[in-house]
Amino acid sequence: MTRTPKNLLIIMSDEHNPKMLGCAGHPIVETPNLDRLAARGTRFRSAYCTSPVCIPARASFAVGKYIHQMGYADNADAYDGVVPSWHHKLRERGHRVVSIGKLHFREEGEDHGFSDEVIPMHIIEGKGDLMGLVRSDxxxxxxxxxxxxxxGPGESQxxxxxREITARAQVWLREAAARHDDKPWVLFVSFVAPHFPLTAPPExxxxxxxxxxxxxxLYARHERPDHPYLVDYxxxxxxxDYFDAAKLKKALAGYYGLCSFLDENIGKVLQALSDAGLADDTRVLYTSDHGDNLGTRGMWGKSTMFEEAAGVPLIMAGPDIPAGKVIDTPASHVDAYPFILEAVGVDEPALRDxxxxxxxxxxxxxxxxxxxxxxxxxxxxxATGAFMIRHKQYKYIYYVDYPPQLFDLAADPEEIRDLAxxxxxxxxxxxCHQRLLAICDPVAVDNKVRQRQAELLEANGGRDLVIQRGDLGFSPPPGAAIVFD
Known part of the structure; x- marks a missing residue:
């Protein structure tokens, strides 16, 4: 189907568990703006990031390739603009491509392909999470x-x-968008919520x-699966270790509240798009860089292959996009790359080879x-490389140094029973393993990544110095204080 070139608004959140949406059937979390977006568009029920951690996931979304194809494999090896992104390719063809908010690329001053980077958040000191380079003991x-x-309740960095990202996006749509009407533009609005700290506005x-x-x-300790990869994490x-019943409730309410806070901000951006008279000429894509375990199986944060962490919300709406449709076919962030090119009218076959x-x-x-x-x-x-594929109803997880896992998502959507x-x-x-081998050689990929990590670890003083540097917990936004623990 030939689609008329239109503007494109891409909204990305950070660490949004795909189950935490009203339109996904969550019985508690309220996301009315995203629900309305899904109702007038298409939602992908089985969508995945390419790596359940910020830097690789965001680099892959930019480049349109899997981690083993491009590098940028961990949170200490951020995108630097060397591998061309869809930002570069659209800008080269005269499109205005603007980012507002979190990018988590290496540092300012590099050419990441955007026409403008507005209040970008990049990795700390151009180095990021060096402790992630330590892969043994x-x-x-x-x-x-x-x-x-x-x-708990309140405001955080x-x-x-x-809030500032939301304000800047509204201003850009109301004032700058009209100045770039010669070719369709792309606006990439990237929020941090619901990433922890789990401090949510009181309302x-x-x-x-x-x-x-x-x-x-599976939160109770006797319920938690004991696969060695999960024990390591x-x-x-x-x-x-720091939770009790009271803090657990605050954490859940904080995360749910941040999902609604995110939804509120998305609603403001979408309203600005409408108020500027641009809704009929703009397609919208919403996703998150990855999900969040949110206490399931005793784990918080990301880094696992379960649906809560490796899955992502993925919704698109606008001209020529089917309304009220839900797609069960597995989708990936790499599928956004050709969609983005098509959305603004760039259909050169060579760009997809x-x-x-x-x-x-x-x-x-x-x-x-x-x-x-x-x-x-x-x-x-x-401590080992992990690779997951979806094949029919199955999720297959291969660990280079540990036993595999296998889940039947049709019979067991909550991934309770490991069939492996x-x-x-x-x-x-x-x-499933043969199908994984048809994509990549996981052992060879693991070896290549470990070699790169060893080089970075040595360049930053070695294991002891990196551990002494400490852990941020979460990256500071622009202008915030840097405090290692």
Whole structure:
């Protein structure tokens, strides 16, 4: 189908668990603006990031390739603009491409491909999370206490930053957009919520705190799965050591409240788009860089292959996009790359050669590609490389140094029962592994990433100095104080 070139508004959040949406059926979280966006557009029910941690996920979204194809594999190896992005390619063809908010690229002064970067948030000191380079005898994160202790009502560095992002986006749509009408523009608005600290504005926090909240799934210690990869993560990112019943409730209410705060800000941006008379000439894409475990299985943060962390919300709406449609075919962030090019009218076949994505337009139109979507993880809190593919109803997770996992998402959507140890799963495991090998050689990829990490670790003084430098807990927004723990 030929689509008329239109403007494109991309909204990205940070660490938004895909289940935490009203339109996804969550019984508690209220997201009316995103629900309305989904109702007038298409929502992808099985969408995934390419790596469940900020820097690789955001680099991959920019470049349109998987981690093993491009590098930028962990939170100490940020995108530097060397590998061309869709930002570069659209700007080169005369399109205005503007970012407002979090990018988490290496540093200002580099050419990341945008026409303008407005109040960008990049990694700390151009180095990021150096502790993630330590992949053996994993250090315990000293900043883990912040997850529990900062949860509650109020404002944080991040909520103030998101308010400023919202304001700048509204101003750009009302004032600057009209000055760039010669070719379709792309505005990339990138929020931090609901990433912790789990400090939510009171009007959103108490909406959830003043009611009974169920415990996270498999939260009790005797319920938690003991796969060694998960034990490694819980031991290094020992967030849950600082929780009691009272702090747990505050954390849940804080995260839910930040989801509603995010939704409020998205509503303001979408209203500005409408008030500026641009809604009929602009497509909208919403997603998050990755999800959040939110206490499930005793884990907080990201870094796992479960739906809560590796899955992402993915909604698109606007001209020529089917309304009220929900797509079950697995989708990936790499599928955004061809969609973005198409959305603004760039249809040069050469720009898609060598790229793994299937356009979201094609998936929304009913295409069911034979490919398998891939998620990789090589970063903080992991002693081994992890690779996940979706094949039919199955999720297959391969660990280079640990036993695999296998889940039947049709029969077990909450991923309670790992089928991998069962003898009857041998054929499915073999089929899934062969399909993974058709995408990449996981052992070779793991070796290459570890070599790069060893080089970066040595360049930054070695293991002891990196651990002594400490852990931020979360990256500071522009102008905020830097405090290592």
């Amino acid at each position: 994993l250090p315990v994160r000293k900043g883990a206490y912040k997850m529990a202790n900062l949860a 991040y909520t103030f930053y998101d 959103h926090f108490y909406k959830y705190y003043d009611r009974d909240l169920p415990l996270p799934k 819980r031991s290094s990112f020992n967030y849950d 060598g790229f793994p994505g299937v356009s979201l337009n094609d998936l929304a139109g009913g295409e069911k590609p034979s490919r398998n979507v891939l998620v990789e993880y090589h970063g903080m809190g992991s 140890p069962e003898p009857t799963s041998a054929a499915v495991l073999n089929e």
